[in-house]
Amino acid sequence: xxxxDRWLLPEGIEEVLPDDAQWLESLRRKVLDLFxxxxxxxxxxxxxxxxxxxxxxxxxxxxxxxxxVTDQLTGRLMGVRPDMTPQAARIDAHYLKRTVPVRLCYxxxxxxxxxxxxxxxxxPLQLGAELFGHAGPExxxxxxxxxxxxxxxxxxxxxxxxxxHSGVFRGLVAAxxxxxxQQEQLFDALQRKAQPAMTALLEKFGVEGKSKQMLMRLxxxxxxxxxxxxxxxxxxxxxxxxxQALDNLESVVAAVRRRMPELTxxxxxxxxxxxxxxxxxxxxxxxxxxxxxxxxGGRYDGIGKAFGRARPATGFSTDLRVLRxxxxxxxxxxTGILAPCDGEADLYSEISRLRELGERVVTxxxxxxxxxxxxxxxxxxxxxxxxxxVVPEK
Numbered sequence: 001x002x003x004x005d006r007w008l009l010p011e012g013i014e015e016v017l018p019d020d021a022q023w024l025e026s027l028r029r030k031v032l033d034l035f036x037x038x039x040x041x042x043x044x045x046x047x048x049x050x051x052x053x054x055x056x057x058x059x060x061x062x063x064x065x066x067x068x069v070t071d072q073l074t075g076r077l078m079g080v081r082p083d084m085t086p087q088a089a090r091i092d093a094h095y096l097k098r099t100v101p102v103r104l105c106y107x108x109x110x111x112x113x114x115x116x117x118x119x120x121x122x123x124p125l126q127l128g129a130e131l132f133g134h135a136g137p138e139x140x141x142x143x144x145x146x147x148x149x150x151x152x153x154x155x156x157x158x159x160x161x162x163x164x165h166s167g168v169f170r171g172l173v174a175a176x177x178x179x180x181x182q183q184e185q186l187f188d189a190l191q192r193k194a195q196p197a198m199t200a201l202l203e204k205f206g207v208e209g210k211s212k213q214m215l216m217r218l219x220x221x222x223x224x225x226x227x228x229x230x231x232x233x234x235x236x237x238x239x240x241x242x243x244q245a246l247d248n249l250e251s252v253v254a255a256v257r258r259r260m261p262e263l264t265x266x267x268x269x270x271x272x273x274x275x276x277x278x279x280x281x282x283x284x285x286x287x288x289x290x291x292x293x294x295x296x297g298g299r300y301d302g303i304g305k306a307f308g309r310a311r312p313a314t315g316f317s318t319d320l321r322v323l324r325x326x327x328x329x330x331x332x333x334x335t336g337i338l339a340p341c342d343g344e345a346d347l348y349s350e351i352s353r354l355r356e357l358g359e360r361v362v363t364x365x366x367x368x369x370x371x372x373x374x375x376x377x378x379x380x381x382x383x384x385x386x387x388x389x390v391v392p393e394k
Contacts, residue, residue, distance in 0.1 A: 012115050012122030014321075019334075023327075024125065024320050027154055028107055031127060034153060038146055040105040040129050045087035047109070051079040056086065056306040061276060065112045080111045084126050085315060086303060092132040093304030093311060101133040107320070117292045121321055128317030132304070135312035137248065140281045140299060141255030147295050147316040148263060151285060154320075155329035156294065160286040162268045163253065166278045166298075167245030168235070169218065169269070175239045176211040186215070190270050193219050210237045222268035228253075231269060245280075252281050274298070283316075287326055294322055334376035336360035337390055343383075350381065350388040 009015065016024060032042055048069070055063050065082040081087060088104045096102055107127045115122055129146055131139050144161070151159060169190070173183045182205050189197040195216065202212045214235050221231045228250060235242055253265060272282060273296060280299030287294055297316025304311045339351050341363040354361050362375045372380050372393040379390050 010122070012112075012120075014121055014123070016321075020324055022334075023329075024324055027320060027323070028127070031150055031153060032105065032107065034150065035105040035129055035146075038103070038129075038142075040103040040146075043088060043091055043104050043106050044108070045081065045084055045091065045106065048078050048080050049087075051077045053090065054079045054081060054086065056090075056303075061274070062086075065114070065116075067111055067113055082110055082112055083317075084108060084110060084128060085130060085300075085317060088128075088130045088315070089132070089303045089311075089313060090307045092130075092313075093307035093309040097309070098133070101131060101139075103129070103131050105129040120292065120319070124319040125321050126317055127320050128315060130313060130315030132311045132313045135301065137251035137255045137281075139312070139314045140252045140283075141259060143297055143314050143316050144252075144256055144283050145259045145263075147283075147285065147297055147318070148260065150318065151295060151323070154323040155327035156287060156323060157328055158288055159263075160266060160288075161263065161283060162266050162271050162286065163249065163281065163283045164267065164269050164271045165245040165249045165281050166272055167248070167280060168231075168238075168242050169272060171239050171242035171245060172211065172215050172218070172235075174241075176205075176207045176215065178205060178207070187272070190218060191272065193270060195219055214238055218270045222266070222270065224264075224266060227267040227269075231267075249281055280314075290322075290326060294318060294326060335379075336362055336372075336375065336377040337379045337381050338370070338372040338375050338377040338393075339363050339381040341365060347381075347383075347388060354381075354390070 035042070050071075051066070051068060055066065062082050067080040069078050069080070070076070071078045084106050088106060092102050092104060105128065107125070109123055110126045112122045112124070127150070129143065131143055148159060148161065169187065173186065178186065186198065186201050189201060198216060198219070202215060207215070214237065217234045221227055221234065228246065232243070232246055235246070256263065256265065271284060272278075273284065273293070274282065277300055278298040279301045282298035283296070284293035285295040295316055295318035297314070299312070299314040301312045302310045303313060337354060337359055339361050340347065351361050351363070361381070362377055364370050364375075372378065377393065379392055381388055381390055
């Protein structure tokens with residue numbers, strides 16, 4: 001690498017400069033305080049750990065996203081965390097071991113081997129909340145409402161909330177007798193809403209009649225409340241598990257509307273990102289002019305089984321970096337006081353007093369010519385009649 005290229009960062013990795021860093025840190029603190037008012041306890045999982053623990057119960061999607069290294073102390077394979085949700089599940093199941101519902105939250109960098117989409121970073125600043133130990137629709141409703149509150153808190157407007165249920169597709173492909181590999185191929189086509197590809201695959205797999213018709217209809221079962229009613233009608237011949245999934249989805253929606261009656265909900269039975277991971281209701285939030293979900297969540301029961309306790313679980317996560325890009329909030333206003341550095345003890349006493357009051361005080365350094373504006377200050381500390389006073393910068 002030439003000297004002029006040494007400043008370059010790997011593709012998908014970005015530095016956060018002062019104004020953005022200030023905004024992100026301010027939001028991080030505010031959101032953690034918000035989570036605390038809802039009863040969520042803050043945890044700090046490790047950045048790197050043994051691979052078999054890190055990826056337990058998560059499926060091959062996270063495996064492919066994980067950077068792997070060899071521990072020089074033990075020779076065992078380690079991974080840099082690509083997602084903090086499994087770590088939170090381990091803390092609940094293995095360390096806390098409570099019998100009551102547990103609410104945990106977290107924020108920190110995760111690392112991906114490749115971007116999840118064209119606009120995303122390979123180092124998201126993941127923020128999330130998880131609720132363990134309760135299987136009722138009230139849990140999904142709480143998590144979904146907390147997710148919406150968090151996005152609004154960050155200044156994200158015009159939210160489009162999509163809901164689905166992994167049990168619908170899972171029940172239909174099981175009834176059609178598809179193998180795991182066939183299910184993956186069909187799921188990929190469904191996510192792209194590629195109807196010709198779905199038709200070709202179903203014909204190739206020998207799926208005919210009602211099963212084929214119902215699977216093809218999933219692409220079109222989206223919209224407002226009418227989409228759920230239409231789904232019950234169009235999937236009438238589906239197995240009982242599919243109807244249980246639709247009933248569960250309705251129960252969650254009813255619980256959300258009791259908490260946030262003003263929130264508009266949309267339904268899409270083909271929107272199943274993380275299908276291999278989620279076991280029930282799934283939800284995503286989209287905003288105009290951004291092609292990917294800004295937050296995702298849903299139910300993922302049983303992940304704690306590998307850690308000794310299979311607990312019901314539901315949660316959501318988002319990327320603070322994405323929220324920064326999409327927020328309508330103004331840039332952070334940098335204010336402060338520029339103080340001289342050449343003075344007696346009374347000067348430094350006044351500087352300390354101002355800092356204890358929460359003021360940002362920057363001292364100018366000998367041999368430099370700086371103005372308050374250069375240092376992001378709107379005032380200066382000057383000596384008048386033997387006393388140090390703060391005056392506005394003209």
